[in-house]
Amino acid sequence: MSVNSYVVGFPRIGEQRELKKVLESFWAKDCSFDDVKKVASDLKKRHWKYQKDAGIEFISSNDFSLYDNVLDTCILLNAIPKRFKNLKNEELYFSMARGNDSTVAMEMTKWFNTNYHYIVPELSLEDEYKLNATKIVEEYKEAKELGIKTKINIIGPITFLALSKRVDRGDTFELLNKILPIYEELLKELEKLDDEIFVQFDEPTFVKDNDSKILSLIKPAYDRLCEVSKNIKVVVTTYFEHSIEATKVLVNTPVWGIGLDFLYGEENIQALEDISKSNKKLIAGIVDGRNIWKNDIQTSLEKLSNISKTIDKDNLIVSSSCSLLHTPFTLKYEEKLQDEIKDWLSYSCEKLEEINLISKIFFNGVDNLKEKELLDLEKNIKSNFERKHSNLIHDENVQKRINVINSFENFSRDGSFQERIKLQKEILKYKDLATTTIGSFPQTPEVRKSRRDFKNATISKEQYLKDMKNYIDECIAFQEDCDLEVLVHGEPERNDMVEYFGEQLKGFAFSQNGWVQSYGSRCVKPPFIFGDISRPKAMTVDWITYAQSKTKKIMKGMLTGPVTILNWSFVRDDIPRSEISKQIAIAISDEIDDLQKAGIKIIQVDEAAFKEGYPLRNEKIKDYENWAVRDFKIAVSSAKKETQIHTHMCYSEFNDIIKTIEDMDADVISIETARSGNELLKIFKKVGYKQEVGPGVYDIHSPRVPSVEEMKTQIKLLLKVLPKEQLWINPDCGLKTRKWKETKQSLLNMVEAVKQIRAEYR
Known part of the structure; x- marks a missing residue:
């Protein structure tokens, strides 16, 4: 047989x-x-x-x-790149992947159109x-x-x-x-x-x-x-x-x-x-x-x-x-x-x-x-x-909203970028080379334990809220001491940037042990999209408004975009992915509306996985771009002119999608560039990109702390490509996986580098 x-x-x-x-x-x-x-x-x-x-x-x-x-x-x-030649065995191997105190790691990017990252070989x-x-x-x-x-x-x-x-x-x-x-x-x-x-x-x-x-x-x-x-x-x-x-x-x-x-x-x-x-x-x-x-x-x-x-x-x-x-x-x-x-x-x-x-x-x-x-x-x-044939899959109310959306021809926000940015700068009053972070701060063992204990019902909701708010207070206090200009609440309540939202949306299910490798030791636990998606209630408003109440500085609202939620989930296979993305976009649009009504003036809608969802064949790309851009626009369509929309994209080659990024019409985009130097940014200058850009000035996937001089050098390289009026300064991704000690010193160095650069360029 x-x-x-x-x-x-x-x-x-x-x-x-x-x-x-x-x-x-x-x-x-x-x-x-x-x-x-x-x-x-x-x-x-x-x-x-x-x-x-x-x-x-x-x-x-x-x-x-x-x-x-x-x-x-x-x-x-x-x-093996020259900078690692003096190393041997496991020190060599892990330094190539993660860097060390004196050497920058090799670049990392997505494995084709998956959420797995590989180390990019450097050849000569x-x-x-x-x-x-x-x-x-x-x-x-x-x-x-x-x-x-x-x-x-x-x-x-x-x-x-x-x-x-x-x-x-x-x-x-x-x-x-x-x-x-x-x-x-x-x-x-x-x-x-x-x-x-x-x-x-x-x-x-x-x-x-x-x-x-x-x-x-x-x-x-x-x-x-x-x-x-x-x-x-x-x-x-x-x-x-x-x-x-x-x-x-x-x-x-x-x-x-x-x-x-x-x-x-x-x-x-x-x-x-x-x-x-x-x-x-x-x-x-x-x-x-x-x-x-x-x-x-x-x-x-x-x-x-x-x-x-x-x-x-x-x-x-x-x-x-x-x-x-x-x-x-x-x-x-x-x-x-x-x-x-x-x-x-x-x-x-x-x-x-x-x-x-x-x-x-x-x-x-x-x-x-x-x-x-x-x-x-x-x-x-x-x-x-x-x-x-399960009743769990289909929701008539979702289908009604989809039908309404399908009747629209234009999902663009009110006003051109030039109109919006002028209004936003008058209201927000931020400086050139404004400093911020991408969103998350280190998730300490204590934070993880509190979240886990609350999920397992071994602590009360009151205790859980107290723990999370204490973390937010400390996070804001550090950012103010550090003199960062646009703050975040640190996201202690979030286990994962997709799972957190999926847990609050109908149509998602979650596993206990559904871990998959993203890179190295980094694992993610994608949710399952099994049915029609809707938002029963606000997902982030209470956390962000609490954080805003603790500071006079601008507090960013932090959301994950529809395409990233889709691409970082296990997705139902009985309807087109484009229809699922549209359902998520409507839910995110409702959240943005609630945030701005609560007084939040900057909202970041991360599309970290936008590029990785691209088809591998050219003939299929246009269709993907059309619905992916459509759904980002649907998601932010509720934002008023004065509400500044940021987005963030992870390791990507932007040369082939820069026009698509422009079509998304975000006010500010932050991107990961620290491992690849200044090359990714040059395309923004080449095409005359008008929106504001926050290129990452240091690599958060490595534990090393870059010096003030190192970051000044990086910022000066950025200024050779784009004017200071167009640039934001930030790490290249969220800080969730880092330790507090290295995070604090890196951000202190980053802010000091900006202050010195401003003084030199004044």
Whole structure:
């Protein structure tokens, strides 16, 4: 009996975030690196066993990382920037990721259109690449000792270069012939490990609109890699979109298999004829690696049946659509979810069972299922039917408001930016180079405990409010002592910038343990959007008005925008994402109206995830931009001319979306630029951007404290691009994950740098 089951990759943070906890303990010097290695080893063994017990045949090694797989590839190739060359081992590794007292970390940005961040490699023609295969070899041997023969996951050479930047301003692809010999040397090392080795080269960059030059690199590269050893079977895997053009090239190379995503890249069906003629294995991604809904097994079997009309069944393997890194670990600990909603869900471990069951049915037929497997199939059919017809999903009142909104043709605010900003400056009276922060301040253990105790009903509401207000008081007192000019309340009541709002909106559900990795040890717990969305009552007004009552300075209201709430949630898949975003936008608009009626004069609507929601294919971008801009405008449409609207965007390349940012028509935009220098800002000058800008002057993802002189240098660089009248000065993101000591000193230095710059430029 044939069972062909494959998982592209598996989460590594641990089912109870064990890796996060030991890493942060190590960074705090509360444990040794040997402790980190032990936890990592235990997790890898446990994860391999889960997959084996679930019946998965193709299990990965080297999908595990202590921080990031792209960073691991830098170590593999010795692609190490000069400023780290004097460091070794774990000090080198974590300094590249996080920086240290004397050295700035490497840049970090989003992994395609997901909320996972990777470390951006810094390459140069002067680099001397050499192989360091220790991690890969040791992991394979670890698994083999457990009786598990793994496939070895490696970031493919073309994707590695596509994700890199040249510090000497050249084209990264010029370096292909320098790194390919290292990849070949690696395969020669791997050949020694077993009689037959499967190597999965992850090449997600193939799903983008690649020009002919990049496509021309695929065949010579994979011809070379496949010729290294007859014992190595090469699989090239893509995901998140279709890769038709690249697939048409890959079929003419000696690769053993090609992995395609048939959920987010439905167009891949057009590549089947070419794959069939090549007689290669097709790893068919039909179980969703990016979302938490239970697989519709009947629909998956229909997809596989359609695929098998072109691809011989013997050449088909059932797979996750991408790595399961993007989904939570297991439903086992979800004890508080409403039973009806929990029955609709599937996390990583449950997806393993789905892949196995689909594979068994597809290859061996229903008649050969065991009693438990038959029962699982029946439960799956029942769950999907009940979700589709549940009364929890639909809300007539929401639909009525949507119909009203749909009748509008223009969602723009009253007045042009020039009118608004003149009025706002007269009322708000802020200086050039106005200082502020992005919103959150450090979440202390005491704050987290109070919030947790209140949630668990072990302290009273009165005590909880007292604790939160004490924090807000201290936060405001520090900001006033520091002489910041536009203040924030610090957000102690917020667990997460999306979850906090989702908890107060109808149509959202929440997990106890639905953690996914965002970067390094940073984990997020996205809410689930399962139904129509509405705002039963004000969400932030009481907190912000309390904070404003404690200071005569301007207090910003802090909201998360509709597109970010959408992109950082697990989203229902029964209606278009654009319709869900519109529902959220209406709720945010109501909140803005309540805030300004309560006297709040500046309101920040963060769209941190705006860029990451972009489609990977150009032909799909315009539609996304249209509804994403529409929904930001709907959200802020209730703001009066004198209410200043800020927004914030995280790590992004803005060159290709600057016109879209202009169309959003926010009065002030703050952006993360600290790790990338001044390059991101130049586009704002190039296009003649009129609105005000707050480029981050220091990196909050690193624990190091930049000096006054360092920040003055950064501000002077900003002033070479934009005039002081247009600039705000702030950190590059929220301060939630930082410690108070470093936060205070960094902000004191930032404010002092601004004072000295103002004096020099007076």
